[in-house]
Amino acid sequence: MSTTPAISPPAAGRGSLGMPWLPSAVGGIALLIFSYAPNVRDLATIWENEPNYSHGFLVAPIAAVIVWRRLVDRPYEWTPPRTSWVAWVGLAVVLASRAFFYERNMGWTENATLIPAVGLVTYILGGRELVSRAWPAILFLVFMLPLPAAVNTMVALPLQRIATVGSCFVLQLTGLWVVPSGNVITLNTPQGPQQLEVALACNGLSMLMTLAATVTAAVALVPMPTWKRITVLASAVPIALVSNISRIVATGWLYYLLEGETAHERAHDWSGYLMMPLALILVGAELWLLSWLFDDQEAQAAARPIGPVSASRTT
Known part of the structure; x- marks a missing residue:
């Protein structure tokens, strides 16, 4: 009895690797x-x-x-x-x-x-x-x-105001005497009153745009359920705000503890460098918390190949 040799299907994905196109x-x-x-x-x-x-x-x-x-x-x-x-x-x-x-x-x-x-x-x-x-x-x-100029202005000014109000609240909560005046925060320090200006460039828009891009790339590359992707994407805005407020609060405390204009400039720079690491830590903590609170079997299912490849492995 003769047998017909099985014709193996073409390697999946060979075309997608660029041979014909x-x-x-x-x-x-x-x-x-x-x-x-x-x-x-x-x-x-x-x-x-x-x-x-x-x-x-x-x-x-x-x-x-x-x-x-x-x-x-x-x-x-x-x-x-x-x-x-x-x-x-x-x-x-x-x-x-x-x-x-x-x-x-x-x-x-x-x-x-x-x-x-x-x-x-x-x-x-x-x-x-x-x-x-x-x-x-x-x-x-x-x-x-x-962002278009009109949208940039519309977003930047509210972010600046939120950063100022939130920073004043946290600074007062941590024990500093501060008085807000517009977007300028006056701190009572051992060296006398010090003014900390929440400039338009410090409104957190830079952090928001960079963090949004980072989070979007993460949810596109890391297998996870759709609901978790939406949750992580939506959290980019509050995480950016928290990171920026933390930066301003850290700068305020350094103004309180350090003396001299040079020290204040370095304090501003050092606190700025910590914004993105803090934001990424918060995103990682959020992912860990979501995985701990909810069963991650959906994420494992999302990681499985879709289509003929998975079918061929199960036959």
Whole structure:
């Protein structure tokens, strides 16, 4: 009795590793980079000069890691998309809109067209299968963009006020005599009254933007249930506020304990360096607490491969 040799299915994910579409991907990405090079240079200038958006340099590399990780976790066999002409039309519309915004000197909106352009190029390269894996990385590119000027002002001023009121409350709670006046905190120290100004640059917006990008990258890369992702994302704002208030409180106590203008400047810098480590510790503590309070079996299920790979392992 003759037996027909079993035909092994193609290695899952071999296509996703770039065998058929790697040349097209490299060419398409190179053209996109060449087209948007002036916009990227403008954004790089903002990242370099604006401390609120210095994390922008890391956004693209982190997005690439997110795509790679999701392709490894959910491999698929690449097939050419059947309706790529629709994406080509959409890409032409996006590029035409970019030219329109450029002529109208609408710099932020022009830069923002980069994100839908990346999404459409992704669809052209791999269709819905690739987009379903790459969409978190595409949305993560939003952190490359600074907030519009109107939104920046609308957010920065309330953050500045919250930082001032919260810091005064905690300083009084810890035993210091302080008097707030607008965004200036007057402290009663052994050296006499000292003024601590909560400047607009110290409103916590920088921490909020950087922490939001960090937390978003973490929830995209670490397997966890959807409810936990939403919880951690929502906690970015209060954690940023707590970290900034802790910084101002630490600065106030250092003003109380140290003498001299140079010591005060160093106190301001030292407390600032501790903001991000403190915020990351708080995020880690939150994840640990959620895992301790709730069963983490859902997270383990989320970490299992989806689709044919998991099926082949169970047969």
